[in-house]
Structure formats: structure tokens, C-alpha cells
Amino acid sequence: MTFRWSYLLVPILAVYLTWPAPPLPDAALSHMRRGNYFWFKCSESGESHRIFYIDTPGDSPSARTLVLLHGFPIGSIDWNLMLPGLRKMFSRIIVPEQLGFGFSDKPAFYRYTMDGQAQIFESLLEHLGVTSVHILSHDTGALVGFQMVKRFNARHSSLGEKNPLRLLSSTAINGPLFLRLDNQLALQYVIHLPVVGYVLTYVGFEGLYRFNLRPMFGNDVDESVKQLGYAVLRYKDGHLAQSRIFHYMKERELYEDGWAAALQDTHIPVSYIFGPADWFHLSTGFEHYKLKVPRSHSAVLAEHIGHTPLWEDPSAAVNAYREFLVSENLIP
Secondary structure (H helix, E strand, C coil): CCCCHHHHHHHHHHHHHCCCCCCCCHHHHHHHHCCEEEEEECCCCCCEEEEEEEEEECCCCCCCEEEEECCCCCCHHHHCCCHHHHHCCCCEEEEECCCCCCCCCCCCCCCCCHHHHHHHHHHHHHHCCCCEEEEEEECHHHHHHHHHHHHHHHHHCCCCCCCCCEEEEEEEECCCCCHHHCCCCHHHHHCCCCCHHHHHHHHCCHHHHHHHHCCCCCCCCCHHHHHHHHHHHHHHHHHHHHHHHCCHHHHHHHHHHHHHHHHHHCCCCEEEEECCCCCCCCHHHHHHHHHHCCCCEEEECCCCCCCCHHHHCHHHHHHHHHHHHHHCCCCC
16 A cells, blocks of 8 residues: 555644644743733624733823834834833833734734724723823834824814823834835735635744744844744734734725825824834835925934834934924923
């Protein structure tokens, strides 16, 4: 009887698909212990999900609250290296985690949208008794921030709006506003396709993940950060939600002009901090942002800093943000 190697495919695939997620590193476990959970009920589906957040006091005596909106792919832990510098400027800092990321719930078949994430954060801030806030965002978190500005503008022009939340400023760090002017990985185009995207996220592995993250992190970022990112991504089977989360690519195509208009039309100070070595969000996109939102303050970091200043040079990012706040008389 001739042995067929194809007989091995089923057990090999079964082992692969049930291979356990890597354990969370100590840094992730320590971060998780610092946080709390907020239950959010989706008005569209009626489902309730747990949202992870950290609410930490700052060192400033003035009553200024900052909310930090993380991007892809890790989560709220991205802000840890910037927190010491940010605490000096604010009396309270809230670091929420988007649904589908980090230690928040990660429903695989949820309809993820930027407006939905904005609603979650607004509900969290209301739950915490916050009525005025500054926004500092990074990467896809900037899209949530842009949507919060758009929603704030609509509230400001509507006398019947009951939401009391006031935005005092909004700053994006390497935010992906103009899709047509950015570089994209092939994975980003494929992963949000029906069926194909879900299968890809299911059979994805750490090597593929780290390969696709190479353009995201600069050369000065340690490999342990990518290992941390993959472990956090796999936590609560978060990899299975990625095809739905990547729906934001379509949203960028549909809403980029509306977000730019919201930033230009709003009465609050806005700014953009740019790491020019970013492989994804190119200088052409940054220059286009300045044309579309001429009222925005802008800052360019050192030429070697790329997509993730939060990890590559957190001190430079903090200093650029401080300069913006001072220039707008938002801090002394």
C-alpha cells in the first residue's frame, strides 16, 4: 500500500488551528492589572461588551483631562512610554481600549466602525463623569478622534443635543487620513474581504504578523515589542476579529473628506504630529493634510522617526505635543 502524504494534512492542520496563543508577557499582565472594565451596550445589536480602560491621575494641579486613543495593532499599552511626560501637563489621563483590541472584548462578527468606537468612548467618559477633554490619538485611533470631532461639531450646532461632552483640542500622531496618498500592505487590501479575510485571520501565524509589522516599527524598536503585540492580539482570540476591524479601510475611502472638513470647520484647536520616516503615511499625505486643514498646527519629528513615535521617540512626541498646547494657550 502506497503511503499518501496528503493523509498528514488533516492532523497537521488540526494541530495548527488549535495551537494555543502565546502567554501574555509580564509587561502586558502588569498593564492589565492597572485597568478597569466598562460595560457598553450596543444600541444596534443589543449586545453588551467589556471595554478595558486605565484612569490615572496626572501631576498637574490644574483640572485638565486627556484621553489617549491608541491605533493598530497593539492597544492602550502603546502609550506607556509617553505617560510620564504627559502626566506633567494633565491632572487626569484616561486610556481606553477600542473594542476588538488589547484587553477589551473582541467579538469576531461585530460590525466595527469608527463612529461605533467614538460612541463607546463618549459613553465611557460620561460614565466617568468627564465633561471636557483633550484628545491625543495615534494611527487608526486618529480616525476615532476625527469622528469624535465631527460628532462634537454636530452637537455644538444642535440645540437639542443632550450629550454634554466638550472637546478642548484634538491632536493626531501619524493619523491615516488620506487613503489614496498612503502606502498599503497587500494584507490590508485582502483581510477585509468577505470570507477570504476571515480565513486569512484564522490561519495567520506569528511570522506573518511580524513580517507585516516590519514597516510599522522603526529600527530602534526592540523585537520584544512585536512579540508583545502578537500576544495581545491573540488574547481573547482577537485575531479572529481582524477581518471585521479592517473595515476601517473602506471607511477611510468614504469619509476622509468629511473628516478633513470637520477638522477645518471646528472651533477647537487641532494639530498633527508627523514622523517623516513613516512607510504607510507618506509626506505627500501630510502635505495634503496641511492643504485641506490649513488652520491645523503641525509638527515634524526627526527624519529617522517613523510610524510609531510612541515607541521610537516618546520624548520627542511629548515635546511636540507640549509645544502645540503652549502655542494655543491650553497650558502655561
